Amino acid sequence: MTAPDPAESRRLTTLVDMLQRAVNPPSEAELGLGLGALRARNARAARSKSWVRNLRPRGRPLLSAALVAALLVSSLLFLGLAYLRSRSSLPERLVAVDKIEGGELLDGGYLSETGDAGIQLSFNEGSSFALEHGARGRLRVVSAEGARLALEHGTVACRITESHEHRWSVEAGPFVVSVRGTDFEVDWDPTQEKLAVSLRRGRVAVSGPIVGDELVLKPGQNLTVSLPRRESVISEGRAGREPDARGATTPPQSRAVSGTDEQPLPAATASGEPQLKSGTSARASASAATENARAWREAIATGQWDRILADAERAGVATILATLTSEDLLALADAARYRRRGEVARAALLEQRRRFPSSPRSLDALFLLGRVEEQQGGKRLAIERYDQYLARAPGGTYAAEALGRRMILTQSVEGAASARRVAGGYLQRFPDGSYAKAARTLQQQPQAE
Amino acid sequence: MSNLSSRSRVPLVLVGSPAQRDVNDAELAKSLIAGEAWAETETWRRFAPMVLTMAERALGSKPEADDLAQEVFARLFRRAHTLQDPNCLRSFVYSFAVRALKSQLRHRQLRAWLSFTSPDTLVDLRAITLDVESGDLLKKFYGILDRLSPRDRLVFMLRRVESMTMEEIACTMDISVSTAKRSMARASSRLSRWVDSDPALAALVEEAR
Numbered sequence: 001m002t003a004p005d006p007a008e009s010r011r012l013t014t015l016v017d018m019l020q021r022a023v024n025p026p027s028e029a030e031l032g033l034g035l036g037a038l039r040a041r042n043a044r045a046a047r048s049k050s051w052v053r054n055l056r057p058r059g060r061p062l063l064s065a066a067l068v069a070a071l072l073v074s075s076l077l078f079l080g081l082a083y084l085r086s087r088s089s090l091p092e093r094l095v096a097v098d099k100i101e102g103g104e105l106l107d108g109g110y111l112s113e114t115g116d117a118g119i120q121l122s123f124n125e126g127s128s129f130a131l132e133h134g135a136r137g138r139l140r141v142v143s144a145e146g147a148r149l150a151l152e153h154g155t156v157a158c159r160i161t162e163s164h165e166h167r168w169s170v171e172a173g174p175f176v177v178s179v180r181g182t183d184f185e186v187d188w189d190p191t192q193e194k195l196a197v198s199l200r201r202g203r204v205a206v207s208g209p210i211v212g213d214e215l216v217l218k219p220g221q222n223l224t225v226s227l228p229r230r231e232s233v234i235s236e237g238r239a240g241r242e243p244d245a246r247g248a249t250t251p252p253q254s255r256a257v258s259g260t261d262e263q264p265l266p267a268a269t270a271s272g273e274p275q276l277k278s279g280t281s282a283r284a285s286a287s288a289a290t291e292n293a294r295a296w297r298e299a300i301a302t303g304q305w306d307r308i309l310a311d312a313e314r315a316g317v318a319t320i321l322a323t324l325t326s327e328d329l330l331a332l333a334d335a336a337r338y339r340r341r342g343e344v345a346r347a348a349l350l351e352q353r354r355r356f357p358s359s360p361r362s363l364d365a366l367f368l369l370g371r372v373e374e375q376q377g378g379k380r381l382a383i384e385r386y387d388q389y390l391a392r393a394p395g396g397t398y399a400a401e402a403l404g405r406r407m408i409l410t411q412s413v414e415g416a417a418s419a420r421r422v423a424g425g426y427l428q429r430f431p432d433g434s435y436a437k438a439a440r441t442l443q444q445q446p447q448a449e
Numbered sequence: 450m451s452n453l454s455s456r457s458r459v460p461l462v463l464v465g466s467p468a469q470r471d472v473n474d475a476e477l478a479k480s481l482i483a484g485e486a487w488a489e490t491e492t493w494r495r496f497a498p499m500v501l502t503m504a505e506r507a508l509g510s511k512p513e514a515d516d517l518a519q520e521v522f523a524r525l526f527r528r529a530h531t532l533q534d535p536n537c538l539r540s541f542v543y544s545f546a547v548r549a550l551k552s553q554l555r556h557r558q559l560r561a562w563l564s565f566t567s568p569d570t571l572v573d574l575r576a577i578t579l580d581v582e583s584g585d586l587l588k589k590f591y592g593i594l595d596r597l598s599p600r601d602r603l604v605f606m607l608r609r610v611e612s613m614t615m616e617e618i619a620c621t622m623d624i625s626v627s628t629a630k631r632s633m634a635r636a637s638s639r640l641s642r643w644v645d646s647d648p649a650l651a652a653l654v655e656e657a658r
Contacts, residue, residue, distance in 0.1 A: 008609075009641035011654040015590045016609050022587060023505045025498045034501070034515065035493050038522055045523065338652075432511070 027437060095146050095166060097139070098124040103131075109139040110327060123147065126161035127168065136326075136359070140171070152326075153358055155187040162202070173360065174395075175208035175225065184217075190360040193227035193395070209395065227395055308335045309344065317347055324348075326356040333368060342376040363389065367398040370405065379409045400426075404435030407442070416445055478535035481526070489526055496542045497522065507550050507606045509591040517553055521545045544621045547603060551622070554599035589650050593643045597636055604629055605636035 026034070097105070103119035106112050111119050111131060121129040121139070127147075131137055135154025141147060146166035149156065160168050160179050170177045172188035175195050182202025188195055197206055199217045206215045210225055210232050217223055217234070225232040312320045312332060324332065329352045336345035349365040349372065356362050370385030386402040386409075393399060403426050411419035423439035430436060472480070477495070480488035500521055504514035525545050532541050594602055603622065607613045615633070619626040645651055 008637045009645050011644045011651055012637070012641045014654050015586070015644065018583060019506055019587060019590065020610055022583070023502055026501050030501075031494060031497055034497060034518060035490065038493060038519055041519060041523055042526065 024437070027440075029440070095127075095142060096124045097142055097147075098122045105139060110325070111137050111139060112325075125163070125166070128159050130157040130159075132156070151186060151188045152360060153188055153190050155185060157185045159183045160202070173208075174227075175206060175211070178205045178207070179203075189358070190363070191358045193393075195223070195225040197223045306339065308332060309339060309341060312344065317344060321347060321351040324351075326352060326359050326361050329356075330361050330364070330368075333365070333372075337368070337372060337375070340375060342372050345372045346376075363393045363396055364398065366392065367396070367402050370402065374405065374409070379413050383409050383413065400430045400433045400435075403429065404433060404438070407435060407439060411442065416442060420445075474538040475535040478529075478532055478538040478541075481529045481538075482532060482535070492525070492538075492542075493522055496539070500542065500546045503546060503606075503611055504550060506610050507603065508553065509587070509594075513553065517546075517549050521549045524549070540617070540621060543617075544623070547607070547621045551599050551603055554602060557595075558599065586650070586654065589647070590644075593640060593647070593650075596643065597639065600624075601632045601636040601639075604632040605640065608633050 099120075099122040100111075101120040101122075102115050102117050103111050103113045111121070113119050113131070113133070116133050118133045118135065119129075119131040121131070123142075129137075129147075129149055131151075132155040135156060136152040137154075137156060138150045138152065139147065140150050146168040148169045148171065149158075150171040156170065158168070158170060158179070160166075160182050162182075168179045170179075170186050172186055172195050173190055173193060175188075177184070177186055177197055179202065182204055183200040184202070184204050185198045185200075186196070195206075195208075197204065197217060199219055199221055201219050203219075204217050206217065206223060206225075208225070209227060210230055211223075215223070215232070222235045223232065224235070308331075320332070321329065329348045333345045333348035333352070336342070336348060346369065349369045352359070352365040353362050353369075366385055366389040370382045370389065373379075373382035373385055383406055386406040389396065389402045390399060390406070396402075403422065407419050407422040407426055410422050420442055423442040426433065426435060426439045427443070472491070474495075477488055477491055481492055497518055500518045501514055504517045505511055508514055508517070521542070525542060528545075532538065597605070600622070604618055607618045607621070608615065613621070615626055615629050618633075619629040622629065624632075644654070
């Protein structure tokens with residue numbers, strides 16, 4: 001490696017080293033595939049060249065004219081796009097949050113409910129988001145162009161004032177509902193990975209797995225998408241509940257928890273499980289911990305892992321765990337993982353599973369528990385966690401990583417014969433995944449061991 | 450068999466291309482210019498790993514790197530006759546690859562500008578063999594690299610990751626050595642500043658050290 005520039009910081013040097021190590025040279029098989037593709041491309045080019053040659057004697061002026069026309073059209077398109085973009089940067093009226101009722105906006109845009117009537121978010125240009133009681137979400141962006149809400153679970157009713165200048169969207173799991181001016185309702189159940197969109201007025205476009213790039217709904221249509229069943233259903237009829245009636249509906253959290261195979265994991269499944277304090281003394285110091293919560297979240301955001309861990313231990317891990325939000329629990333788990341504090345990471349992740357069983361982070365926690373067990377040397381426990389994660393989130397964010405890690409651990413624990421079966425499954429689902437090379441190597445190994 | 454051998458005493462020889470792995474770059478270049486089919490295969494086998502690895506490191510995406518390599522070699526085979534000195538085949542390939550990379554990075558910037566997609570979503574680290582933590586770290590790093598101009602980014606990558614000399618970089622990118630040096634200094638100091646001023650990234654890097 002070339003010596004770093006004197007102006008280069010140590011951290012940058014570390015990143016460059018990491019980048020160098022991260023990419024492996026292509027395998028013989030990949031090179032062969034690439035060569036095949038190149039030959040096919042050259043053959044296609046040769047065919048089209050001969051076609052152009054046939055046109056030449058009388059076609060040269062024609063081609064030149066076509067080229068000029070194409071250039072003109074592309075220039076016009078470019079100018080049009082530039083114009084649209086400049087228009088989009090100067091909206092008729094800037095969007096801003098006007099009023100929040102029934103909750104408050106915390107750091108990172110997290111919407112925290114203060115009562116039991118849901119949260120009503122009103123914007124200055126007349127649009128509103130109404131989160132039902134129990135629904136959780138995060139206001140990710142409020143910009144001149146509009147706002148983007150990430151719905152973590154539950155139901156939100158949206159009324160968007162029509163405007164050609166503003167773009168609004170609601171994210172729910174892997175789905176995005178994009179709107180310009182409309183009145184609709186979105187329900188997201190992360191445990192069952194089920195999305196429901198009801199459109200009362202206007203037009204919305206839903207994109208994501210199964211539905212594709214842009215599925216447009218008309219007024220009165222209801223869309224239901226189930227990821228585990230891989231099905232989407234559009235039904236006609238009376239659109240979803242009026243937002244005013246939100247208080248009267250079943251809280252989404254209870255609906256999500258019932259009827260699912262999700263069960264909180266046992267509090268102690270592994271050796272080395274944290275010995276957590278509980279009871280009255282822990283509750284007594286909970287208020288102090290809450291007071292510090294804001295400063296603590298800032299520390300998480302700035303990556304002061306040691307400070308976070310020291311604070312957590314000073315206040316008592318059990319106290320902190322009992323008071324933290326779902327997001328903060330995950331952040332604490334991250335801090336502990338990065339500092340190789342397996343027991344704290346495990347406790348935070350288990351607490352996440354216990355207190356927020358219907359949150360998508362609860363599923364992430366399953367995978368991360370596997371990572372923690374791996375770090376701690378518990379290969380069989382890690383395999384169990386990855387299996388649990390894969391059973392509950394087969395299309396989840398970490399599915400490829402979980403299956404890949406499971407394959408590696410299976411090879412180490414049960415031998416290559418068992419790992420080969422996992423490798424087959426991996427290659428079927430993720431032929432271009434990070435572990436594809438390892439899976440192919442495993443499959444190519446001689447069968448007898 | 451006995452009949453055959455009695456009719457002819459001439460030894461049987463398999464006629465074909467030279468032992469392809471044994472030819473040097475200059476001989477390979479001459480055969481490539483002459484349009485011999487085996488030379489294209491051998492050029493791919495010899496230089497594609499270098500182009501693919503460099504592109505994947507520079508772009509942070511394997512699919513994009515694959516596409517770019519296809520483009521580079523298709524163009525290279527079409528333009529092989531323009532190679533003046535057959536001894537310079539390697540730098541000839543490099544210059545094609547670097548030009549394509551620069552153009553790809555410019556297109557990315559344009560795409561990000563024209564669409565509402567933020568540049569970091571274009572980075573695809575699926576194929577990079579890392580654990581989740583290191584993957585996150587590199588994704589952030591690619592986000593920072595996206596803030597550099599295509600030229601500064603390429604100079605930095607060629608110097609620091611591909612270990613090229615400043616003279617080689619200048620020659621490959623068709624710029625003067627002093628311009629390459631200025632680009633390198635600018636990229637290095639900006640990246641250092643940006644990496645150090647991102648507390649979350651800095652903490653992760655410290656952990657990874």
